[in-house]
Amino acid sequence: MENRICKLFNIKYPIIQAGMIWCSGWELASAVSNAGGLGIIGAGSMYPDILRDQIRKCKQATPNNFAVNLPLLYPNIDEHIQIIIEEDVKTVFTSAGNPKTWTDKLKSNGITVVHVVSNLKFALKAQEAGVDAIVAEGFEAGGHNGREETTTLVLIPNIRKHISIPLIAAGGIGSGSAMAACFALGAEAVQIGSRFVATPESSAHINFKNKVVSCSEGETILTLKQLTPVRLIKNEFCNRVLDAEKKGATADELTEILGRARAKKGMFEGDLTEGELEIGQVAGNIKEIKPAAEIVYEIINEFNEVIKKLKSI
Numbered sequence: 001m002e003n004r005i006c007k008l009f010n011i012k013y014p015i016i017q018a019g020m021i022w023c024s025g026w027e028l029a030s031a032v033s034n035a036g037g038l039g040i041i042g043a044g045s046m047y048p049d050i051l052r053d054q055i056r057k058c059k060q061a062t063p064n065n066f067a068v069n070l071p072l073l074y075p076n077i078d079e080h081i082q083i084i085i086e087e088d089v090k091t092v093f094t095s096a097g098n099p100k101t102w103t104d105k106l107k108s109n110g111i112t113v114v115h116v117v118s119n120l121k122f123a124l125k126a127q128e129a130g131v132d133a134i135v136a137e138g139f140e141a142g143g144h145n146g147r148e149e150t151t152t153l154v155l156i157p158n159i160r161k162h163i164s165i166p167l168i169a170a171g172g173i174g175s176g177s178a179m180a181a182c183f184a185l186g187a188e189a190v191q192i193g194s195r196f197v198a199t200p201e202s203s204a205h206i207n208f209k210n211k212v213v214s215c216s217e218g219e220t221i222l223t224l225k226q227l228t229p230v231r232l233i234k235n236e237f238c239n240r241v242l243d244a245e246k247k248g249a250t251a252d253e254l255t256e257i258l259g260r261a262r263a264k265k266g267m268f269e270g271d272l273t274e275g276e277l278e279i280g281q282v283a284g285n286i287k288e289i290k291p292a293a294e295i296v297y298e299i300i301n302e303f304n305e306v307i308k309k310l311k312s313i
């Protein structure tokens with residue numbers, strides 16, 4: 001395949017493995033890049049020295065391009081940006097913050113910049129800030145999410161209509177048929193998170209991976225909307241948050257229930273009752289833990305078959 005995204009990132013397949021705190025280190029990113037997609041190291045859960053080490057390991061493990069995901073509200077953001085420049089990372093996906101703040105600096109150092117948005121207003125702002133492409137992430141997605149709750153099916157065609165730069169769809173995509181649907185809506189690539197959690201290469205705890213593949217439909221919910229909305233698997237911690245929200249808890253009260261390091265506890269340390277378990281709705285469709293490269297090939301083969309079938313309708 002050769003489209004604007006493949007050219008922009010110098011990749012074979014327009015499949016991007018999402019940056020994910022606690023789940024996407026160099027092993028996952030390099031496996032996806034070696035398979036012809038774009039792997040992303042999730043810097044949001046890494047101290048600066050760890051990020052540098054992860055970038056170096058990723059470079060050793062793949063000759064292909066890979067990216068770093070930087071949530072812009074991260075406290076060590078200055079140091080992270082410096083490391084990315086020093087280590088000569090070619091592609092950065094920014095999220096959770098204002099793209100105007102860092103895009104110029106990254107681009108003036110020869111870095112390709114992509115920004116993640118959940119609505120049209122932010123997509124237009126990102127385009128104006130000069131990013132090279134946009135990820136539009138719908139309500140189904142795992143992790144932090146938009147307040148508007150716009151689904152991928154509604155979000156992608158609307159953003160497509162209003163922006164001219166390359167568009168990557170995210171949220172609820174776990175198969176080649178879902179990828180084909182997103183291309184029909186105007187996307188030029190897909191960013192996939194949840195499906196890549198269920199891989200041997202993901203740094204997530206095995207308890208979390210096993211939980212993901214045993215999820216049924218309806219087991220996740222978008223919560224903590226007063227703080228930063230996040231889609232979680234319903235567990236004891238999540239149910240406590242939901243109860244508090246029903247009783248009208250304030251943002252301060254919710255912050256106290258959340259406490260510190262919940263995401264690490266759940267996804268990295270494997271505490272399935274008290275940890276924060278971030279995953280998308282598509283978890284209900286994920287049935288096995290599979291090597292990342294197999295997922296890339298399976299998705300691209302199914303995508304090609306679906307496109308062929310649709311031509312004969």
Ligand SMILES: Cc1cc2nc3c(=O)[nH]c(=O)nc-3n(C[C@H](O)[C@H](O)[C@H](O)COP(=O)(O)O)c2cc1C
Binds near residue numbers: 069094140191194197
């Ligand atoms: C466990 C997990 C952690 C995530 N962490 C981040 C993150 O650190 N930065 C970010 O921009 N997005 C993060 N996301 C969102 C993903 O980058 C991606 O956009 C999303 O997973 C796509 O939807 P899907 O889960 O339905 O594939 C995370 C998602 C998951 C499932």
